[in-house]
Amino acid sequence: MSFITEINKVYDDKQIEKSLRKRIFFGFLIVTSIISLLFIVEGYDSAVDFGKQAEGFQLHENAIHVVETLEFLDANSDENIEEYMNISDHLHTRNEAAVIYMLNGREVVSSSDLSTEHLNKLIPLIRTIDKESNYDRHYYHSKMCDDEYCIVECDGYEYNWMIYHSDMYGDVLVIQKYNLKELARDYVIPRMLTSAFVVIWLGIWSSFGIALVLSKLISKYQKSLQFHVFHDRVTKLPNEKYLIDKLYHINDIDDSIEIYGLVMISVDNIDSIQSLHGLEVRELLMSKVAKTINDNIDGCVVGNYSRDVFYVLFSYDEHKLKTIKNLFTNFPCKEFNVSRVIFNPVFSLGVNSFSDDFYSPNEVISGACSALKKAKDYRSGCVVFTDADGKRINTNNLLNQDLDNAIKNQEFVLHYQPKISLIYNEIVGVEALIRWNHPKRGIIYPDQFIHLIENSSIAKKFTANVADMAIHQINEWASKGLDIKVAINVSPYDLADEEFSNYLLSLFASGTLKRHQIEIELTEVEHTVDIKHLSKVLYQLRDIGVDCSIDDFGTGMGSLTYLKDIPVHAVKIDKSFVMDMDVNPASEAITESTIKLANKLGCKVIAEGIENACIERMLFERKCDVAQGYHYSKPLSADELADYIFDYNQQQEEKIKLFIID
Template identity: 30%
Template sequence: MLRQLNHDEEQRMHALDRLLFHLDTSQDNVLSQITSLTSKILNMPSALITVSDTHSLHIKAKHNFVLNEMRKVGALDQYTMQTNELLVCNDASQDERFKNSPYVSGEPHIRFYAGIPLITKAGYAIGTLSVVDYVARSFSKMQRRDLKTLASITMALIEYRNAIGLIDAVTLLPNRQRLIEDISQSTDIFEDFVLILLDSIDLTYIYEMARSLGMPTVESVLKDIGLFLRLNISRQASIYSISAGRFALLVKKEQQEQVLSTLMSCADRIQQSITSHIPLKLEIFIGYTEFQIPIDDPQRILREALSALHDALKKNTRLMAYHKESDEYQKRAFTLLNDLSDTLQHDHPGLYLVYQPKLHIKTRRVIGAEALIRWRHPEFGEIYPDQFIPLAEDTTLMRPLTEWVIQQAARQVRKWRQSGINISVSVNVTVTNFAEEDLIERLQRILRTNELSIHDIEFECLETQKIVENSAALSTIKKLKDQGFMISLDDFGTGYSNLNYLKNTPAHVIKLDKSLIKDMKTDKSSRIIVQHTIEMLHKLNYLVLAEGIEDEETLNYLGQYNCDQGQGYYFSRPLVADNFAQWLALHDTSIKS
């Protein structure tokens, strides 16, 4: 609940959300017809429909009434709402309650007034239907009855309109469909607008809250967030609820600076302004895009603002404008992700493996190869793993992708066996893959199908820190090692490298990352670090493989330091299977000679 509101006022403000800001142009026209009909049936010169917010009475429809908005102070409609009853004043200029009202003593000089509150099904007065005259007069019982009937019709019309899909059921704010309609139907031709999106609460946290405490708790929090924003921003911009915890603001360009400033202030205050019986982490992130009316594709505007919001979330920055370059990158990434899914699902051509040889450093004999995935995309050409693997890692695609790599590697090992090439192939596996309950069963099935043994396929563990922190993944690795599979830890010496991981992760081989190797030729400190790292790993009974060997001098240093294995461009770049076989034949010949 918001700290500054009591429960009744909060509920009334939620009721106002259904009406005050959400009546569209078509409904306003219908309400105008109702005021015209009311004036005619009751034989009154003026009729109006008002709804109320914190400070003002908004005239949503009128017939022959000069004002467009009224302050609450001194307004007869406000008195009607407060009493929650039909009010008839035959001569306001003689009534002690109203004779000093600015609308009686001044423009439009009301003398006669009859008004009735518009009451929601929940019992909250949110506005009035009233008739006025500028001379004193009486009001019969039949006229009173007719005014009540007309008010019931008006309220039913408004609530029916709000019940057919343009209002968010939780926050009672207009929803995404209404936003699109408002952008499409805007009559402010050639005016510049800004669409602002904001995220207020982490979606994952919402799901966890729903799972633990139920949806009513979630909905209560979302209502309070919506109310907090409306109380702070509604006088500056139209507010929409477009998804759970996400809101949109549609403002004219000249109001942009002021509205964004208000939003930044809201970001500072939202955590302290909303109370709950559970801990809440409320944090506002904002993304926005500019456009001009008319707009042919409102959905594009919404997508651009969403792109800016996601940039803000990704960069942990409160406010981000739309950037076309970032948007194009994300669209390309999304295309790649969908095409990758389609390729795996339907076995389309494009994905293939290359193999980089691994050699014993002292003998220069080939001891195996690392299988590396590549993708020849039909539109974008050659796509390297660092462009599509990170996309797949956050989706369900990692399972079929790794499965594809293992199957292709196993088939290639079998082909090589049949041609007399006897080497093992290692594949890269993420923590997500190792955590799969049936990984070992699937692996054994692949080996049986290709008539291979546990010595033919090896595993290189990526994301070592995440593996140590994932008990399911760690258990799988231990089982694989116990069954005799060769296990390597990849990229030692970068990012999350920690000696404690070595004690907790079962492995045979530690791969030194190329970042440790690349400066050995010219930098003494690098050589000292590599030498002592190799010595330490040997004392812990690991084999050591150095990646990224690119010159003879580096190779010689590694030989001096008793590094066991190596791979790098000095020996060979990754090669497709046929080229690998040709390279291997030439290499063996050179070794024998």
């Protein structure tokens, strides 16, 4: 089974859909059951309430009917005695009932199936319901239930009762047994249960149907959403989120795979298409390139990491890596044609291999991207990330974390290396060289951290800090009678910043700094700069007496451009050409040519990296102006430099005296 098949088994969409359908089904079933239960409860309560109202109305009608019947009878006629005693038979009810009233000062109790035992219990209960009974009229009269019905419970049964006033017989008490609850239990609840069963049965099938439809709709939406989240909009290939997700779950793929490989592929020349022909043409071309890559790589995960970078994740072996390299070296489609735009893709590859037992996704991607950057910078086609690269990145990351605090804690210090005039044998200045006095790592040299600062947010702050330290030291030396010209390294980006250049101008305007005390050594940068603006700033500084020299001349692509377009006082030949000029004819030729070129343009020449007297003599013979290197002195602290200047000047004076004597 292929690697790509295994990696896609991590997620089972059918299982997800099945689980979703089950949750929706049970959710709807629970809702249906709750509705059915509420239906039964509410139906029962409604039936009971309706029954109460119906029986109360019936009780009221019976009370009126009984009173009207009593008033129709002749109370003085003995013929009506039986009618009086059975007056309860006139009640229109099937329930147990009783009528109690006063006839000729005597209480008459007429009962219809209501036992005397129950009546003897009911009457005291009725009497206690309203403690405001009027005993002058009769003992059971209740204002509360006058022309209204009330309910009293006795021996587990409920009875409706009400008092209706008659002009002839006074208050007439009518009692009826309340048995609607039993009726509701016997008749209503079974019917409700039947209805609820039908509702639940319909709910089950409805829930199943709704769950089926909704789960498919939601699953479809989830798949669409997942596709857009984990795939590139233009190429439709898996994106960087997909790659990160797969790297986190790579242990779930196949236990037999021990080493994996990640290749980052950059389309180096695609950005020029957008600037010339627009975004639409660029996206169409990227889609075609992506399709070609995907069609020609089998058994691997092919994705789109960023706008112009693809990736290939695969089970690592040398043969497969070689196949991938050959694909981009001999790309199947040499040119693409979109809207009459011919595009010939140029690729760079960065490779990183890793094992499944110890890695982090960020480290894997970072390593591959680092190798890709190196491949693009050196135009080497393909670069493989090594353990040494990993250690370097880890070191850089650790140093990066400490950079902000380094300025706050004043961990950066300046050392100074003397510059010697080859003509007059005197110290004509010093170069300020930065050192990082790290609290844990000790002294760190600039080649280990300068590139980190140039690509960080503290670059401007760092340059200003170096300038402040140099200016502070210049003034401190001046207070001791030492007048020394200090050269500081400044990048074109810093000079292009008006804040920095205005800061230097303000120091001269305020008298804090004298014109001849500082020199700017212009460093080489990776990217192009605005030469016109840079030239304008340097002309302003030159007008107030600040000299500018080109540092590391000959190593960068912009050195000759600087020499042509900006006001340059001197060129500084890089030590890589000077250190071996006594044994390397090529270095000697380059150094000699540079000196002649500078002299031709009216610039002074500074050579750094003088290690011995032979090189010093060769430079002097070729009319180099100033020398700097370990032949004279290593970089010194401020106090050490003061002592060195004193000793050097004293030695020169003694040499002059000896020369005069001779």
